[in-house]
Amino acid sequence: MNIDGIPTRTLRARPAQGAIDIIDQTRLPHALHWLRIATLEAVAHAIRSMQVRGAPLIGATAACGLAIALADDASDTRLAEAAALLRSTRPTAVNLHWALARMQAVLQPLPPGERAAAAWAEAAAIAEEDVAQNMAIGEHGLRLWRGQLVPRGDTLNIMTHCNAGWLATVDRGTALAPVYAAHDAGVPVHVWVSETRPRNQGLLTAWELEQHGVPHTVIADNAAGLLMRAGKVDAVIVGADRIAANGDVANKIGTYLKALACADNGIPFYVAAPRSTLDFACTDGADIPIEERDGDEFRLVHGLDGRGVPSALRLLPAGEDVANPAFDVTPGWLVKAIISERGTCPATRAGLLGLYPEEARG
Amino acid sequence: MNIDGIPTRTLRARPAQGAIDIIDQTRLPHALHWLRIATLEAVAHAIRSMQVRGAPLIGATAACGLAIALADDASDTRLAEAAALLRSTRPTAVNLHWALARMQAVLQPLPPGERAAAAWAEAAAIAEEDVAQNMAIGEHGLRLWRGQLVPRGDTLNIMTHCNAGWLATVDRGTALAPVYAAHDAGVPVHVWVSETRPRNQGLLTAWELEQHGVPHTVIADNAAGLLMRAGKVDAVIVGADRIAANGDVANKIGTYLKALACADNGIPFYVAAPRSTLDFACTDGADIPIEERDGDEFRLVHGLDGRGVPSALRLLPAGEDVANPAFDVTPGWLVKAIISERGTCPATRAGLLGLYPEEARG
Numbered sequence: 161m162n163i164d165g166i167p168t169r170t171l172r173a174r175p176a177q178g179a180i181d182i183i184d185q186t187r188l189p190h191a192l193h194w195l196r197i198a199t200l201e202a203v204a205h206a207i208r209s210m211q212v213r214g215a216p217l218i219g220a221t222a223a224c225g226l227a228i229a230l231a232d233d234a235s236d237t238r239l240a241e242a243a244a245l246l247r248s249t250r251p252t253a254v255n256l257h258w259a260l261a262r263m264q265a266v267l268q269p270l271p272p273g274e275r276a277a278a279a280w281a282e283a284a285a286i287a288e289e290d291v292a293q294n295m296a297i298g299e300h301g302l303r304l305w306r307g308q309l310v311p312r313g314d315t316l317n318i319m320t321h322c323n324a325g326w327l328a329t330v331d332r333g334t335a336l337a338p339v340y341a342a343h344d345a346g347v348p349v350h351v352w353v354s355e356t357r358p359r360n361q362g363l364l365t366a367w368e369l370e371q372h373g374v375p376h377t378v379i380a381d382n383a384a385g386l387l388m389r390a391g392k393v394d395a396v397i398v399g400a401d402r403i404a405a406n407g408d409v410a411n412k413i414g415t416y417l418k419a420l421a422c423a424d425n426g427i428p429f430y431v432a433a434p435r436s437t438l439d440f441a442c443t444d445g446a447d448i449p450i451e452e453r454d455g456d457e458f459r460l461v462h463g464l465d466g467r468g469v470p471s472a473l474r475l476l477p478a479g480e481d482v483a484n485p486a487f488d489v490t491p492g493w494l495v496k497a498i499i500s501e502r503g504t505c506p507a508t509r510a511g512l513l514g515l516y517p518e519e520a521r522g
Numbered sequence: 523m524n525i526d527g528i529p530t531r532t533l534r535a536r537p538a539q540g541a542i543d544i545i546d547q548t549r550l551p552h553a554l555h556w557l558r559i560a561t562l563e564a565v566a567h568a569i570r571s572m573q574v575r576g577a578p579l580i581g582a583t584a585a586c587g588l589a590i591a592l593a594d595d596a597s598d599t600r601l602a603e604a605a606a607l608l609r610s611t612r613p614t615a616v617n618l619h620w621a622l623a624r625m626q627a628v629l630q631p632l633p634p635g636e637r638a639a640a641a642w643a644e645a646a647a648i649a650e651e652d653v654a655q656n657m658a659i660g661e662h663g664l665r666l667w668r669g670q671l672v673p674r675g676d677t678l679n680i681m682t683h684c685n686a687g688w689l690a691t692v693d694r695g696t697a698l699a700p701v702y703a704a705h706d707a708g709v710p711v712h713v714w715v716s717e718t719r720p721r722n723q724g725l726l727t728a729w730e731l732e733q734h735g736v737p738h739t740v741i742a743d744n745a746a747g748l749l750m751r752a753g754k755v756d757a758v759i760v761g762a763d764r765i766a767a768n769g770d771v772a773n774k775i776g777t778y779l780k781a782l783a784c785a786d787n788g789i790p791f792y793v794a795a796p797r798s799t800l801d802f803a804c805t806d807g808a809d810i811p812i813e814e815r816d817g818d819e820f821r822l823v824h825g826l827d828g829r830g831v832p833s834a835l836r837l838l839p840a841g842e843d844v845a846n847p848a849f850d851v852t853p854g855w856l857v858k859a860i861i862s863e864r865g866t867c868p869a870t871r872a873g874l875l876g877l878y879p880e881e882a883r884g
Binding site for chain 1: 738740744751782786825843849850851
């Protein structure tokens, strides 16, 4: 990825400083602000407050958080408590749990004195794998589209929801990886960017597509169905926060409505996610915990005031009753294919086990 | 309807002053501001800018606008030009065209000297009929619900989209009329209020439900599907801007997505609208013109700043490409029933002609 033409990543580890640098995503698209984070508590806060967000990036950031936590005290107790704190920040995205379990499995057998350095090394490995997997998702996705999609016009019109681009990962993105692969291969592509209320992550997507030079148009979430009925959408692709063993997909609230509209209009609905998003221990989407976030995320909205200064406005009185679930579950039968770093498969148990046969044991 | 306990209507004709008083709905829910409007151009502006909105209220307001226009000059030319100006303000809601056609049919045969007074009288009749029809819609809707709905809990959980309450009509509302009828009859009812981006008319609905004492919860448009899958919605009811002869329904953008989610979850989806919303000349929903509104409605958001002062924030840069269609079309097969002042019917040509047999001619 590039910001203003300069290659970078969303997560920069600074082992020598016992810190990481992240982009404060709560300030995008209005300001690009890098944040240095040097304590376990600040990492937990960054994940909870969505300064860092996107299932794969949350996983990699939590891994770094564990490394930060072990700098002064790498005892068994500290390791367990730090992992528990990080694990408690967000309930739905399983990548967080996956990354922490992987870190603990590596660190636990080591003597405490070796754990901090090993933690930074393992966190770096997680981050590198994320980038490589996303590049592979991009290639698999593009190959699938070349086989399955016949654009109605000169341009491939792809719709996405929320942000599953490089801002949601260490680099390249999941849902946007095939978009970037297409664009980079010279395939004319245009993206319908759904605003994604209440946190407006669509504006992050618009910002990163702009950085990459990909044509796009922002729409209200409500407009998705009309555009599909009007024949203006060739495919929808989203990321995921957790995929159950039966192919049900938990993703940003509103995803399910787009999948329904795809089904009603014969438009393929794709989910792009790496292995770390698959939860084979979760047999059914109904078992995925759905995070309910603070109502003020909804009552307040953030932007720039008339002088271009970042500011917040109140849309609703503090006392107004609000429900703010952050994710919904799309049943696997609405998903045309899951695209992972291993390839593509139907959103079924058999399909997922075809890609990951090692999970069939037990 | 009551505001702060005082009975009122959304549209007050002031024939002696050649004016009308309206509530400036662009300032709700933050401020209740009555606006006196005394010129044709100001009426057209009020409709275009959505100071006045809601298909039935637009119709009644346009009728008054014609009366205002004829005060100084009631010639054939003036009548035709005023009607044309008002007709051009909004393309989708057919009530506007219906009201203006009705006014012209009454006024055209009269000598110019009698037209202004007759216009005020006819506009008043349109307004009174709107109220009576909405009361009837409320009774028919409640009767239908008593027959068809078995609440899963102690409370009837109704979801709505946009605002089709008394703010969208002269009084009582269309979609909310059965809600008010249920509440007034002692049926425990709770309303899921969809925010309705980009213009946030859900906040108008929350405000008017609060005035009437009806329990409600505001949600992001994206949350509708999750709530339905979770069994928290007994029915969805919306108003309409135009219903084609085959039962297809044009309504606020996002309506179609809610109808799809109803179908997928076995939840009845109702449309409440008076005769003036039916367009028998329009054979199919695909023929309904869909208004595309200014992108700044989407790029900017309005609310209260930290000191409680009405203010606007910029969500997106002025140059960011935006699509802002204001309505979508829900195919009749997704609609469980249409509720009109005559009763209820399937959303089909046969169903509509059953209620309005006089339209079968020709």
